[in-house]
Amino acid sequence: MEPTRWIKRWRKRLRALVRTDAVNRELDEELAFHLEMETRKNMSAGMTPDEAKREAKLAFGAVAKHQGDTRDARWLAWFPDLSLDFKLGARMLRKYPIITLVGGLAMAFGIFAGSMTFEMITMLQNPTLPLPDGDRVVKLRLYDVEESRAEPRALRDYLAWRQSLRTVTDLGAYRDLPRNLIVTAGDARPVQVAEITASAFTIAPAPPMLGRTLRETDEQPGAAPVMVIGHEVWRTRFASDPGVIGRSVQVGDQYATVVGVMPEGYAFPISHELWMPLRLQGLDQAPRAGASISIFGRLAPGVTLAEAKAELATLGRRASAEFPNTHQHLQPEIASYTGSFNANNTDVIMAVIIPGFAVLLMILVCGNVALLMFARAATRESELIVRSALGASRGRIIAQLFAEALVLGAVSAAVGLAATDFALRRWGGPFLVENMGQLPFWYDPHLTVGTVVYAIGLTFVAAVIAGVLPALKVTSGMGARLRQAAAGAGGLKFGGIWTVVIIAQVAFTTAFPALVYLEQLMLVRIQTFEAGFPSEQYLATMIEPGDPISLGSDPQAVAAREAEGARFQSALAGLRQRVASEPSIAGVTFIDRLPREGHREFLVELDTVAGAQSRVGTTANGTAKVPLDEIQAAHIDASYFDVVQAPILSGRGFTVADLVPDPRVVVVDQGFVDQVLLGRNAVGLRMRLAYGGEGPGTMSDQTRPWYQIVGVVKELGMGAPTQRGRPAGVYIPTVPGSQGPTNMVMHVRGDPLSIVPQVRAVANAIDPTLRLTKFQRVDQVTDGIQWIMDMWLRLTVALTAVALLLSLAGIYAVMSFAVSRRTREIGIRVALGANARRVVVSIFKRPVTQVGVGVALGGAIAGLFLLWVTSCGEGSCSSAGVVTVSRVVTLVLYSVVILGICLLACVVPTRRALAVEPVEALRAE
C-alpha cells in the first residue's frame, strides 16, 4: 500500500476511535442522505412526499440496526462502547452487593492464591540475581561423575581456569567460613564469613558505605590481614560506629583490621556478613586436595553459556589426561549463578503440582462465580432481550457481560494482589528462613512486575470464565426468544455444565476440611508432644568446631581430622566444666539432637533367644501384633538422664565407664519396650542398628556391632512432632563432640536465656573458634514448625471458608433462579390445589440432588484421603486400626453437616416459592 494511503487509513481508524461522536454523526448523515435519495426516487415515480418517505423508510429497514452493524464493522469497534460497559459493570457491582461481595471475595482469594504461588515458584525456581548483568553471572564446579557428587576441593582447577578460561571473566572463588567475631572481650558471636577474591566486588559491585572493598593486593602473602564488614554487623556489633575503619578485631583465632563497611543488603556471594581476602598461597594447591572452595565468574561479552560449557569441557579433558589419578572422573560444570547445574532437575511439585493446584482452585472459584453471574444475567434476561431488539448484536451483549465480569475481576485482582504483597512481606521471608535456613540475598519476597502481569492474565481468564461463559449461555437462542417475545417464560435453564460446576463445588467444600482436620491433628500433636522433662528450665545451644572438617581419605587428611576432633572434644570438656561451675547452672550435658527435633532413624534387629526374629510377636497380654522395627537413636553424654532428671525405669543409666570409643551398651525408652519388644523385659537383650537400603551398615551387613540394653528410661521426646505414630527411642553413650557438632543442654535456675552472654564469654575464653549458635530454651524447639503449621492451618481454614461461602452462594443462586424461572408454574400449581410439599419437591428436586451427589462425592474423597494419609507410613500402608467406628461416624456427621448447611441455603428461596400468590404469578408475565 502506498504510504499516503496507509497514513490516511490509520488516521481514519484513530479518528473513529477517538472522535466517535463525530464519526457517528457522519454515519447518520450518510444514512439520511440515502433515505433522502430513495424518497426522491419514489417521488419521481409518482408517489406523494409522505408516501415516498414511508416507502423509503420501509425499504431501508431499522436505521438504528444498520447504524449498529456499520459501527460494528469498524476497527476496534467495540472499544468505545467498552467504557460504557465498564461503567455499567461498576453500576452492577453496586446494584448486586451480595454477588459483588461473594464473587469478589472468591475471585480475590483465587488471585491471591494464584499470584502467591506464582511469586514463590518464580522466586525459587527462576530467581533473578539483583546484580548488573545478573543473568551473565555464573558458578562453576567440579563434579565426580562416578560418585555422583560435587568435588569442592577445586583450588588447582580454579587456578588453571583463571589462567586459561576465555569465555568466563572476573573468575573468583570463596571459602565459606562461619567464624566467631569478637568485638569486645568475651562477646564471641558467630558471623558468616566469606574468604573471597577481590573480583567478587567486580561481579557484585557496590560502593562501600565506609572505607573500601577488598583489593587483589590484600591477597598477597605478607599483606596486613583486613576485613570488610556488612551493614548489619556494623550496626549490631559495632553500634554503627562511624570510626570503625582501622579497628583491629578478632575473627576466629586471628586479628584483622576493618577496612570497609558494605551498604545495607549486600550479602554476596550468598548470605555473608563479613569478607576477608582469600589467600591462595597459604593453601594446599595439589590436585583434588586442600580447602573447599566455590567458584564464580561472569560470561565474557557475547559468549553464551553453551560456549563456556564447551571450553570448560575441553579444559576438563586436559586435566583428566594430566592428572588421571585424581581427575579421571571429574567433570567441570558451569551454570547460571542462581540456577541448577542439572538443567533437567525440575522439581515436579514446584513446577507442576503447586501451580496446577492454584489454577484448579482458580477454575473452581471462577466456575462458581460464573454460576452467580449466570444467575444474575438470567434475572436480567428481559433487559438483554430488549437490548438485542434495539440492535445490540450477540457479540455486544457478550462483550458487555465480559466487561462486567472484568470490572469485578479488576477490583478482586487489586484486593488479591494487595493481600499477596502484604503476605509476602509479612510471612514470605520468615517462611523461607524457617524452611531453608539462611536466605540467599537474591530472595526478597515481595510482589514483582511478573506476578502482577500473571495476575492480570489470571483476571482475564477469570473474567472469561465468569463473564463470557454465562453470556454465551444467556444469549444462545436469544433470537428465538426475541421472536416469541417471551422473556421470563423459562427459556433459560441451568444445563449440564452448571450441574458439574455445582457438584464439583459442593464436593470440594465437603472434601477440603479433611485437610484442615489433618492439619489440626498435626498441630495438636506438635503442641502436646512432650519432651518428658521441664524443658522450659533448660537452655540449649548448638556448638560447632571452628575449622571446616578436612575432607579426603588420605592419611594426612585423616590425621588432620582426628586432631580437629580431639581439639573439639577437649574444648567441649573444658566448656562443660566452666559452665557447670556457674552458680545459676544446675547441670550441663550433651545430646546430638534436642528432644522433639527429629532424630536419626534406624532399623532395629533383636538378638532373640531363638536366633531368628519372628515378624509377628505376642504382647504381654497375649495378643498377636507386628512389632515395630523402625526406631530413633540419639547420641548422648553419660550425664544426660541425670541432668534432665529422667528416672531410670529398669536396669541402669549410663556411667562414665560406658564412654569407651566404641560403646556397646544402650538405654531404650518405654516406647521401644512397648512397640519393639511388645512389653517384654528389655534389660539384658542384645540389639543392633541398621540403615535402610543396601550397602555397608544395612541389614545385610553382618559386621554391624551388637549393643546390650542396660536400662529403660521414660519417653523423652524422641523423634519429631510431625512424625506419625509413637516413637521408639535408643540412647547411645558418646563422648561429646566425637560425632561432630553437638547440642549443649544446661539446666538453669531462673530464666535460661539470661545466662547466654555468660556462656558465650566462657566459650570464647576456652576456644575463640568454637561457634555457639541457636541459643534457645529446650521447649522452644518446635516453635518454628508450630508457626508453619499454624500458618498453613489459617490458610486452609480461609480457603475452606471461601469455598463454603461460594458453595452456599452458588446453591442459593441456583435455588433462587429455579424459583424465579418457574413463578408462573408455581402459581398455577398452587391455584390448582397442589400442596406445599409437592411444590417443594418438584422445584428443588434437581438442586437437592446436585447437592446430595456433591456431598456424597466429597465425603468419599475426604474419607479416602484421610484413610490414605493416616494409614500410610513411610513406604508402607496398612489398613489395620484405620477404619474405626469413631472415624466413620465423624465423616458421616461431617457430611450431614455440610448437606445441612447447603440445604439451609435453600430455605429462603423455598419460603419465597411457597409465598407466591397465584394471581401475582400470572401477573408476573
Place this chain on the structure above:
Amino acid sequence: MSPSPASSQSTPNDVVRGTLDLLILKALSLESMHGWAITQRLEQLSREALQVGQGSLYPALQRLEEKGWIDSEWRSTDQNRRAKYYELTRAGRRALGTEAESWRRYVAMVDVILSTS
C-alpha cells in the same frame, strides 16, 4: 440484504451470500460513487433483478474500507448535497480481479456438479 419475498419463482433478487463485496467492487470499478448510487447501479446492471439491502451495504462498505480495498471522502453531489463517495484503491482493483476469478471458478464448479446426470 433485503428480505426475499416468499416466491416459488427462483429469481435471484437477493444478493447471493458472500458476493456483495465483489459486486460493490465491480460497481466502484467504473467510477467513484456514494452508497445509494451503488445500490442503484447494481440494480440497473442486474436489470432490476438484484436488490441490495441497505442493512448489508453500509457494513460491507465499512468492511471493504477497513481492508483497504476502497477509500472514501465527503464531496458535493450535482444537487450540491454533501455525500460520502467511495472509490476503488489499487489494492481493491487487484482484489476485484482475484475475487471475480475465484467466483467464476466457483460458478463453473457448481455448474459441473449440477450438470452431472
